[in-house]
Structures are given as C-alpha cells and as structure tokens.
Amino acid sequence: MKKIFIYLFLCLLCLSACKEIPVAIPDARINDYALYDETGDFHRLSTYNDSKAIVLFVQGNGCPIVRNALSDFHEIVNDYQSEGFTFFMINSNMQDHRDAIANEVSDFKFEVPVLHDDVQLIADKLDITITAEAIILDPTSRNIIFRGPLNNRLDYETQKTKPTETYLRNALDAILENKAPISKQEVARGCRVTRRNTIEKDTLTFTKDIAPILTNHCVRCHIDGGVAPWSMTDYDKIVGWSAMIEQVMLSKRMPPWKADPTIGSFSNTFGLAEKDRRKLVRWINDGMNYGEGNDPLKALKPQEALIPETTLVPDTTIVLKKEIIPATGLIDYRHQRIKLNLPEGKWLAGVTIVPGNPKVVHHATLASSSKPQLVVDRPERQWIDNLIAVVASGTSKSTIFPNKSGIYIDKDIELILQTHYTTTGRQEEDITKIHLYFHDEKPEKQYYSLGVFSENFEIQPYEKSTPAVAQDKITEDVYVHSIFPHMHFRGKQMKITAQKPDGEIIDLISVPDFDFNWQLVYTYTEPILLPKGTVITAKGIFNNSFQNPLNPDPSKEVTFGYQSSDEMFMGLVNYTIVGE
Numbered sequence: 001m002k003k004i005f006i007y008l009f010l011c012l013l014c015l016s017a018c019k020e021i022p023v024a025i026p027d028a029r030i031n032d033y034a035l036y037d038e039t040g041d042f043h044r045l046s047t048y049n050d051s052k053a054i055v056l057f058v059q060g061n062g063c064p065i066v067r068n069a070l071s072d073f074h075e076i077v078n079d080y081q082s083e084g085f086t087f088f089m090i091n092s093n094m095q096d097h098r099d100a101i102a103n104e105v106s107d108f109k110f111e112v113p114v115l116h117d118d119v120q121l122i123a124d125k126l127d128i129t130i131t132a133e134a135i136i137l138d139p140t141s142r143n144i145i146f147r148g149p150l151n152n153r154l155d156y157e158t159q160k161t162k163p164t165e166t167y168l169r170n171a172l173d174a175i176l177e178n179k180a181p182i183s184k185q186e187v188a189r190g191c192r193v194t195r196r197n198t199i200e201k202d203t204l205t206f207t208k209d210i211a212p213i214l215t216n217h218c219v220r221c222h223i224d225g226g227v228a229p230w231s232m233t234d235y236d237k238i239v240g241w242s243a244m245i246e247q248v249m250l251s252k253r254m255p256p257w258k259a260d261p262t263i264g265s266f267s268n269t270f271g272l273a274e275k276d277r278r279k280l281v282r283w284i285n286d287g288m289n290y291g292e293g294n295d296p297l298k299a300l301k302p303q304e305a306l307i308p309e310t311t312l313v314p315d316t317t318i319v320l321k322k323e324i325i326p327a328t329g330l331i332d333y334r335h336q337r338i339k340l341n342l343p344e345g346k347w348l349a350g351v352t353i354v355p356g357n358p359k360v361v362h363h364a365t366l367a368s369s370s371k372p373q374l375v376v377d378r379p380e381r382q383w384i385d386n387l388i389a390v391v392a393s394g395t396s397k398s399t400i401f402p403n404k405s406g407i408y409i410d411k412d413i414e415l416i417l418q419t420h421y422t423t424t425g426r427q428e429e430d431i432t433k434i435h436l437y438f439h440d441e442k443p444e445k446q447y448y449s450l451g452v453f454s455e456n457f458e459i460q461p462y463e464k465s466t467p468a469v470a471q472d473k474i475t476e477d478v479y480v481h482s483i484f485p486h487m488h489f490r491g492k493q494m495k496i497t498a499q500k501p502d503g504e505i506i507d508l509i510s511v512p513d514f515d516f517n518w519q520l521v522y523t524y525t526e527p528i529l530l531p532k533g534t535v536i537t538a539k540g541i542f543n544n545s546f547q548n549p550l551n552p553d554p555s556k557e558v559t560f561g562y563q564s565s566d567e568m569f570m571g572l573v574n575y576t577i578v579g580e
Helices: 002-017 064-083 098-108 121-126 167-176 206-217 235-240 242-250 274-285
Strands: 034-036 042-044 054-059 086-091 114-116 133-137 144-149 316-319 323-325 334-339 346-354 361-368 387-392 398-400 405-409 414-421 428-430 433-438 448-453 466-473 478-486 491-499 505-511 522-530 535-542 570-577
Touching: 034 114, 054 064, 064 086, 064 167, 098 114, 121 242, 121 274, 133 167, 144 167, 206 235, 206 274, 235 242, 242 274, 323 414, 346 361, 346 387, 387 398, 387 448, 448 466, 448 535, 478 491, 478 505, 491 570, 505 522, 505 570, 535 570
Parallel strands: 054 086, 086 114
Antiparallel strands: 034 042, 054 133, 133 144, 316 433, 323 428, 334 414, 346 398, 346 405, 346 433, 361 387, 361 414, 448 570, 466 535, 478 522, 478 570, 491 505, 491 535
16 A cells, blocks of 8 residues: 555656646747737737637627627636637727727726727738627637637527527537537627728729838838848839738738837837728738839938938047858847047037948947946946947937937946847848047036846746836936837836826836837937936736747746846836936
C-alpha cells in the first residue's frame, strides 16, 4: 500500500511539473480584423488564434431582442469560456458611437467587450445585416463556421419562458466534438442593421479620392529612400499592391499611428480617419476606378512628400561612426557616445537626427549625461529623465524645442545616441549625422523631460497579460508639450493619465495597440497645463505569448533591461515649468 501511495504521489508531481507548454499556431493572418471596443481597448483577432473559436454576438443599442437575449448569452459565455472559446459582441450600427455603446454596456451590465465596427468594414466582410445573431469564426482563418440565433426563445414582440432549440450551444458542442456546426441563419430574429453600402451612391476614383489619402498618410514612408519596402509612385503600383493594402486596412496595421483617436489632439498626427479607411477598402472592392486627369502620385516630387524639416542652419554637425547592419534578423539597440568638447556651456535650441540610410534606421533616441532637474521628489534617472530627442520613421527628423525654450548643456557633456535598426534582406551601412542648434542667448524657459518609469515587473514565460504601473507626482505647475510611451518587443498597450489635486483625471494618451516597431513622440496641438500636485500614472500590459508576433522568445522570463530583448516601461513627458 505504501508503494502505491508513493507511486501516486510521483505521478501527481510529474503531472504538475509537466504542464503543457504553448506552441506557435500557424496563422496566415488573413481576415485579421481589428477593432476598438467600447472602453478603447484594441482587439486584433489573430491574437486569439489559440481559442477553440471566436464567437461574435451582434449587438445594437436599443434593440429589445438583444437586451432580452443578454441573460441567455451570458449563460453561454459562463458555460463555454472555460472550454477555450473567446466571446465578443460587435456593434456595426452607424448610429451607435463609442460613448453611447459604453453607456449601454453599463446600463445592461454586459459581460464581454463590444467591438465597435463604426464604418462597417467588418460588417461588409461578414455580411452582418441583423442584430442578436451569433457568428462563430475559425480562430486561425477567421472564416465563418456558424451563424444563427442563440436559440428560439425570442421573437418579434414575444418570447418564451424557455427555448426548445439551442442553436449556439449545439454549435459550440459540435466544435468541441470536432464536428462541423450547423448554421441556422434563416431563423435569426433581431433588429435590422442599415448598411452603408446600400446608401453610398458616389463613385470613388483614384485621382480624386484615393491619391490624396495616400499622399497625406502613406507616402511619407512609401517613397524612394523611405523606410517602407516599396514606393507609392503611381496608380499601377497601387493596383498591384491593392490586396495587401486592403489587408492592412482591415487589421489596422497601417498607417502606424498607434494613439487612440478619441484621446488627445496631436499636431504631428498622420493617423487615418475611419471614413478614409473605408474609402480605400471600398475603392479596391469596387474595381479601382482611375478617374480623370494626370496621376497625382507621379507628379509628387520626393521633397514634397517627405516631412518638412527645420530651416535653421546647424551650429554644430556630428558625424557618427559607420554601423554595419546584417541582412536579416533581430538587432539589439546600437549605442554611440559623443563627447562634444564645447568651449563653454550652451543653450540647445533643437537637434536634427539625419540617418545616412533611412531604410534601416527605424527610430533613434538622443540623451545627455547631464544631471536631470526634476519636478518630482525622487532621485533622477540618468538617460531616462534627460532625453533630448526621438526620431522615428515617418516623422520629422528635427526636434525644435517649443515656446522659445531650450536645454542647457555643459561644455564637457556627453551625448548618447541609441538606434534601433531594421533589416532589408541585404547587408546595409549607415552613417548618421546629428545637427545641433544653439540659442544666441539664454532662452525664456528650460525644456525638460520626465520619465514616468517602472522596473518593478517580472514577465513570466508564455504569459499574455502582465500588468505594469508607473507613477510620479509633480511639484510644480507645468505645461506638457509632448509625450512618448516606450516599451520593447513584449509591450502590448499603455495609457497615461494625469489626476489633478482636485480629483479631475485627464487622459494624456492611450496606445492600446503598442508596437515596438512604431514608437512615436506625440506632440500636443496645444500644451496641457498640469498644476502642482498632479499625479501622472502610466498603466500598461506586456504580452509574452506566441500570440504577440513581435515576441522574439515566449519561453524566456523577462525583466527590466535596456536592450530590446529585455523590457522597459516608461511614459516620457516633455514639459516646461509655468512662470519659470
């Protein structure tokens, strides 16, 4: 008997030690739809490809059948979520805006996120015409494998106590048994969804409608010498890439402006309005009509397409050492330290970071060795609280400090340039230059940076959702001019808020679809005043799973570190002090 107990104990020990290890799931990432939910969180469906299936329940504000079906739907969610199914609602009503959906969620206590298909791109792909319909998608192809009502309990202006048919439950059970579910679309009851394609009567053309969108939002990278792999040179090139353009429109991978469009007003935005995203997809699906006149992209000269740079003449130009970039692979940050050896201390008015090879320089940051001066009661963090400039693909190379402000640099100061290089398929070289612009006299204000920063996190292997929080309380009234959320490969999302002493909370920025490859400084249209005593909080999530396509190694435990294979969590706030 004793041997039996020992044997059983060893078996249990083995089972606990031999926990199933996740594996990469083949996924072509086609039909990879992406939407914000009612809270502003971002959902790209390929990140749920480890589900048994993805279940969408079509919701519409004010629809009585949806409201009455909620109890049935929530019971199904509670019964099947633990079996590996992922559940969402989806709202494709053109009249329902995000705030109104959030109110409906609160009033009727929804238990799953509502995806907001505000311009009906997903409604077009899934042919959504009625609410209260359930749609089951294959988790890797996102093809429809079932559609129909939850059950037969509800009908127009009437309902039963209990259903006699349980269509969605039957479908989910069939999937668990590796059987094909049977659709029941013909018996769906709900409120009709008015589709935009039934009321859109205009004919979109390349010359009138599409070329201006591409010029304003895409050509900045898709140009000869730009970081994009191909150039938008003419109509024929756009037609040739149209299938790919449609794919990145539906997945919201492009253009890479990652800030939630409902939070903040930024002067350097190149984000694409959803109505323009719909125009592009609709034009492609309607046959790509050329229109009349000359090709606007052919007439576009390179210097007109690139971001306007400062007209200031540099006082000093630094030529950095040559960097050799391999043909392929992940590249850790490269660092170069620069001794200025100035005859005396200077007030810096701005900098321009000029990559010698823009195709390989994805982004770069410039910091100084000077001791930071802070408006917080904590020790300064060198290289974090004294960042000078950031340059990223598709944005201006110049950082000119606002409102006649500047940064003081000692004569013996050391600068450090940190560069993230990307590969092109062949070995490349880069020699970056840095232009420095000095004030002739002391400026009216000093320009500062504050890193709201945390290193208190441990990201476990394969963990999808590791939270991180950083916080600072400011001791002076300040104007915030720009903000820079920063994480590495496992970064998933970050939101930065400011709570004033009176309790008012300001959303400074939300980046719910954080992407290491597209780290931008977001410059406010107007500076934001934060009074003394304001608490700035950054909250975010790391994703160390296979469902994060940027993750270099999900099996690795990750902690704080400066290399891209490590992790960082920082919201950099650039500010001036009021009345200084």
